Amino acid sequence: MTARKLAAGNWKMNGLAADLVEAEALAKAFPSPKVDVLLCPPATLIAPMSAKVGGSAIAVGGQNCHAVESGAHTGDVSAAMLADAGASYVIVGHSERRTDHGETDASIRLKTQAAWSAGLVAIVCIGETLGQREDGETLDVVGGQLAGSLPDDCTAANTVVAYEPVWAIGTGKVPTLDQIAEVHVFLRAKLEDRFGAEGAGIPLLYGGSVKPSNADEIFGVSNVDGALVGGASLKAADFGGIIGAL
Ligand code: PEP
DSSP, X not given: XXXXXXXXXXXXXXXXXXXXXXXXXXXXXXXXXXXXXXXXXXXXXHHHHHHHHTTSSEEEEESOXXXXXXXXXXXXXBHHHXXXXXXXXXXXXXXXXXXXSOOOHHHHHHHHHHHHHTTOEEEEEEOOOHHHHHTTOHHHHHHXXXXXHSOTTOOTTTEEEEEOOGGGTTTSOOOOHHHHHHHHHHHHHHHHHXXXXXXXXXXXXXXXXXXXXXXXXXXXXXXXXXXXXXXXXXXXXXXXHHHHHO
């Protein structure tokens, strides 16, 4: 059993300083939420968002980190820098990074270890493409990504896994509840096999076109411990509807 559910918002490459009002509104609307609430804005907004919501129940996270702490990596941001700016989580291996930046399970594993070294919780994303699902490869694909992306020292406190079917991200298409359940049961068994009691406690999020209107039924699926939310996390009113459903 996982301790608390998690509603994690991924703003992707959206948001300017003026949009921090949404984070402030969320903090005001949920002074003591029943679930953990996290916003992952672009790197430019981590420090100002942390300043705005500091002392509230809203945590702040990054969307990616480099695998090393510092050095000659122009344009990159390290996990230590995210932590220094006020982050307590970082998303690694999002499908958009796997596609746009050629990230592999091996590189995501290193980023996860870098996140831990900086004291961050790593949210490790996995998920199949539409073609892989249609070819009946979903469990093989997510099982391989899970095995390859997670280091050996995963605990319920340092790692969150997000199952995000690539074809459901930003498309408005959502798997059936049975399809979500099948993958989450499979992933939970794999986590328990590899990490024992810790694996039983690692939160398993679903992500892909979660909205206030479908959140309730998705959160009713067993082994769904919360959500990673893209588009619907940009506005406090929408994200609030999802948080309220958990
Ligand atoms: C995401 O970016 O991780 C995501 C799930 O996006 P959306 O909710 O917009 O599908």
